[in-house]
């Protein structure tokens with residue numbers, strides 16, 4: 031069990047134990063979510079972020095890991111097993127993702143590795159997410175994406191801009207070896223251009 035704010039979450043073996051990145055995303059979500067939002071969380075892990083969203087708005091989640099899906103379900107989250115958006119129908123006002131973002135040369139071994147392994151530059155899963163998210167957002171939809179100085183915050187913001195998003199830092203926290211940042215992406219409003 032792990033406790034954060036008013037919530038106790040079960041964490042099964044093989045599931046990412048909520049840490050500083052999870053807690054920073056919870057704080058960002060508490061500021062961002064509106065009651066009318068239809069929310070999708072990608073990569074729910076134990077379900078800690080969705081658990082806080084669920085108190086404020088409707089939320090469904092995905093995770094590629096069967097261990098995470100089982101765990102998030104036990105924690106009361108409506109979650110399906112999926113690779114990013116695969117099989118997810120409909121559009122969402124808010125999409126939230128705390129992705130695997132650590133650069134790694136090693137081959138992924140188990141489901142716990144899948145939780146942190148972001149490929150050579152830390153951006154492999156992030157880039158796939160960025161290319162797909164637009165198709166799952168409502169007209170004024172936005173997304174929150176956790177990144178780290180270890181995976182190159184500026185490069186990720188540039189990528190967001192090149193894909194037609196307005197990219198903003200909404201929350202950040204400095205730690206001994208990295209700076210964690212929550213980015214918000216929203217589409218450039220065509221009528222204001």
Ligand SMILES: C[S@@+](CC[C@H](N)C(=O)[O-])C[C@H]1O[C@@H](n2cnc3c(N)ncnc32)[C@H](O)[C@@H]1O
Nearest residue numbers: 046048052073074075093094095113114128145
């Ligand atoms: C850093 S953990 C975050 C977990 C949880 N959201 C939290 O904040 O504690 C990343 C999660 O993303 C999941 N994940 C990794 N690649 C994925 C993919 N392609 N599609 C869906 N989920 C993925 C992992 O299984 C893991 O549960």
